[in-house]
């Protein structure tokens with residue numbers, strides 16, 4: 410999917426503008442803060458930093474520990490980002506992340522491969538805030554955010570762990586305790602934050618919670634809470650297989666479908682062992698018998714995935 414929309418573009422700051430702004434006009438309240446020059450991305454190699462020769466009849470070049478350390482050190486305050494399930498161009502993404510992150514100091518966006526980008530931050534506070542304030546969405550798709558790490562490989566289709574918004578429709582009011590919601594959420598993934606929406610006229614209504622989940626594993630679609638089956642809904646996840654419950658492909662090409670699909674065998678016992686016998690169907694919150702389905706995806710009034718931006 411191509412979500413690029415150049416009509417939404419505002420003129421982004423040029424690199425020169427950003428460096429000039431950072432060098433000459435730091436904000437008053439950040440004057441004591443140590444800033445990184447995001448444009449100074451090189452260092453001088455010393456004579457001892459390079460060793461060359463021939464190994465197994467091919468030329469080799471080895472860099473010293475010092476050079477390798479400096480190269481890795483230059484990635485401090487760098488995030489790896491990707492818009493999940495959507496291709497966004499450089500200028501659009503650059504403009505969007507400035508709008509939603511509102512960094513206090515310039516950031517530098519670097520296009521790498523497979524729709525991944527690096528974002529280098531001038532200041533540590535911005536770098537940490539972006540990680541703690543998620544989940545972020547762009548055009549209704551998650552913007553995955555993770556610190557750069559040395560084993561990062563851009564050939565993987567998407568990161569293994571992301572922060573997503575999760576809803577629990579029909580959750581009994583007796584469970585509306587932060588401690589209980591957090592405990593329930595930790596059965597889905599790792600809870601980051603809980604949003605009660607107490608400030609917009611929907612007081613007491615548990616809205617959603619941000620949960621770190623592993624995209625390589627089947628999504629948790631139901632939880633049995635004291636004998637009652639609770640549906641789990643996910644916001645803004647575009648492609649989920651309703652056969653195996655894993656993000657990133659659709660049922661038609663699911664590798665778990667080794668036998669011809671019929672009405673009777675479409676849901677295997679091994680995948681659905683936790684779903685059927687204890688399901689409690691109520692009038693207000695019917696629980697589907699299948700383990701996974703479109704009901705896991707939060708829809709807006711038009712029946713399409715809700716888009717937050």
Ligand SMILES: [Zn+2]
Nearest residue numbers: 650652653663
């Ligand atoms: Zn599948």
